[in-house]
Amino acid sequence: MDEAQHDGELLVGEVGGAQFATLPDAARGCDVVVGCGAVQVAVRSVAELLEIGYVHAEFCPAALPSPHHEPAPWPGWPQDETGGNRELWMVDAQRWNDAWGAALNAHRAAAGLAPVEDVRSHVLTDRAWLAADPALAPWPQPDDPEVIQTGAWILPDERPLPAELESFLDAGEPPVYFGLGSYSGSDRMSPTGETVGQVMVAAARALGRRAIISSGWADLTPPDDGTDCILVGDTNHHALFGRVAAVVHHGGAGTSTAVARAGVPQVLLPQQYDQHYWAGRVDQLGIGIAHPQRMLTTDSLTAALSRALEPDFADRARSLATSIRSDGTRTAARHLMDLVRGS
Numbered sequence: 123m124d125e126a127q128h129d130g131e132l133l134v135g136e137v138g139g140a141q142f143a144t145l146p147d148a149a150r151g152c153d154v155v156v157g158c159g160a161v162q163v164a165v166r167s168v169a170e171l172l173e174i175g176y177v178h179a180e181f182c183p184a185a186l187p188s189p190h191h192e193p194a195p196w197p198g199w200p201q202d203e204t205g206g207n208r209e210l211w212m213v214d215a216q217r218w219n220d221a222w223g224a225a226l227n228a229h230r231a232a233a234g235l236a237p238v239e240d241v242r243s244h245v246l247t248d249r250a251w252l253a254a255d256p257a258l259a260p261w262p263q264p265d266d267p268e269v270i271q272t273g274a275w276i277l278p279d280e281r282p283l284p285a286e287l288e289s290f291l292d293a294g295e296p297p298v299y300f301g302l303g304s305y306s307g308s309d310r311m312s313p314t315g316e317t318v319g320q321v322m323v324a325a326a327r328a329l330g331r332r333a334i335i336s337s338g339w340a341d342l343t344p345p346d347d348g349t350d351c352i353l354v355g356d357t358n359h360h361a362l363f364g365r366v367a368a369v370v371h372h373g374g375a376g377t378s379t380a381v382a383r384a385g386v387p388q389v390l391l392p393q394q395y396d397q398h399y400w401a402g403r404v405d406q407l408g409i410g411i412a413h414p415q416r417m418l419t420t421d422s423l424t425a426a427l428s429r430a431l432e433p434d435f436a437d438r439a440r441s442l443a444t445s446i447r448s449d450g451t452r453t454a455a456r457h458l459m460d461l462v463r464g465s
Contacts, residue, residue, distance in 0.1 A: 138164040138222070142229050146171060153462045158253070160185060163222050163245055167230050175461055179251040179272075179454075181375035182396035183259050186250055186269060187211045187242075190262035194396045218242035253454065254375065257445035258382050259403055270457060273450025274379045281358040290334070290352045296367040298326045298427065301336030302391070303374045318418065320345040322370065325423040329431065331367060360384070368410075368430050370423070373397030382409060385443030387435040389413060389426045409439040 141164035149155045149168060154175030157165030162178070169176035180186050184194040189207050193214040218241040227237040238244040252261055252271040261271045283291075291297070300322040316324075319335055319342045326333040333351040335344050344351045359377070363369055363384035371377045373390040378400040381388045388410035390401040401412035411426045429435070 138225055138229050141165065141168065142233065149174065154458060156458070157245070160245065163226055163241065164229065166244060166247070167226070167233065167235055170235055171233055176247070177251055177458070177461065178245060178247050179253045180246075181253050181274075182399050183252060183254060183261055184396055184399040186246065186252060186261075187214070188262055188266075191399075194399060196395070215240065215242045218245075251454065251457070253450060255379055255382070255446050255450065257442060257447070258379060258407075259375075259400075272454040272457065273447045274375075275451045275454060276379070276383070276448055277451060279358045279360045281361070283358060283361050284354070287334070287352065287354055287357065287362070290332075291365050294332055296365060297332035297334050299334045299336065299362065299366045299369045299371075300326075300342070301370075301377070302338045302340040302342065302372040303336075303377050316420070317343070317345070319343045321418055321420050321423055323348075323351050324420040325427050326351070328420065328424045329428055331431075334362075334366065368427060370427060373400040373404075375400065378404065379446070382439070383443055383446045383448075385440040387411075387430040387439050389423070389430045391418060407438065407442060408435065409442055410435060 141162070145155070145165065145168040149172055152172075152174055154177060155165055155169050155172075156177045156179055158179045159181070166176045166178070182194065184191055187193070189211075192207050192210045196214075196217060223238070223241050226241060230237060249268055249270060252259075252269050253273070253275045254271065255274045256264075256271055258274075261269050263269070264271075282288075300319075302318070318340065322335060322342070323333050323344050323346075327350065333344070335342050335351060335353050336357065337343065337353060337355055342353075344353055359380040360383075363381055363386060366386060368387045368389065369377070369381045369384075370389040370391065371381070373392040373396075375396060378388070378390070382404075388404055389412075390397070390404055390410065391413045392398045392401040392415075404410040405412040411430045413426045414422065416422070
């Protein structure tokens with residue numbers, strides 16, 4: 123057993139155990155539970171215990187098997203790039219079993235449930251939901267009966283922007299927003315020893331732009347107290363992104379969709395899992411730039427941001443924004459009600 127496999131089994135032992143311990147009480151009295159994301163490996167088992175409905179949803183096409191694309195790479199696992207997509211998905215299925223099978227089945231046995239032979243099929247079911255926008259991240263087989271694409275799940279956000287941020291926005295030309303969202307890795311991704319915050323602000327300054335730095339889980343900070351940059355915490359992206367010149371981010375599903383919906387260019391710094399898919403889609407659609415898969419430097423980020431700020435990228439981003447749907451949450455709710463009613 124390699125270190126990544128061992129870590130995966132520990133993870134599901136902890137996460138799965140917590141789900142078995144807490145979800146039955148939380149879901150008791152419900153008609154259906156929805157498990158979102160591949161970490162929700164115990165949700166279907168809990169639904170079986172309570173004898174209620176179960177739906178699994180993913181936020182990125184690359185998380186669901188298809189011969190038309192390769193699987194999202196597992197963080198910390200060696201990436202076997204030999205063979206075609208079908209072979210890669212077979213490897214992916216084996217990784218689900220290797221990482222999570224023993225721990226999941228131990229919890230199921232303790233709960234009086236039968237063992238699972240194919241963990242991925244068990245979790246995803248034979249009709250998974252894809253909570254991603256069809257224009258930004260289409261399922262490659264639109265009529266596939268095994269996947270229901272609802273559209274991205276977007277809820278209204280009426281929070282006002284902080285007064286300090288409003289003043290900063292009003293004080294000059296639209297700035298560049300920088301953030302790594304839920305990415306919790308090191309703030310030192312640069313081979314020069316600079317922090318990511320230093321690289322980000324330096325790239326903006328090299329192009330004569332002001333910068334908004336979102337601290338996020340990576341705890342980013344600006345390099346100094348310059349008046350051309352501001353540090354923000356959790357902020358209403360829907361209210362902010364339409365007022366910036368570009369967004370530089372990690373490539374999460376939510377941020378990628380929010381930027382596309384705002385109609386501004388984006389630069390993606392993918393680090394793991396589905397972030398590589400979103401970087402590829404943004405690049406393919408011509409609405410932004412995928413930073414090369416190497417360590418971040420001021421020069422590399424300046425070059426990527428300079429390209430993204432070219433007028434053609436802004437034009438394409440504005441055009442795509444008109445196609446981003448806002449009814450994904452309502453569509454998912456309708457499907458859930460149909461499921462409860464048995465139709």
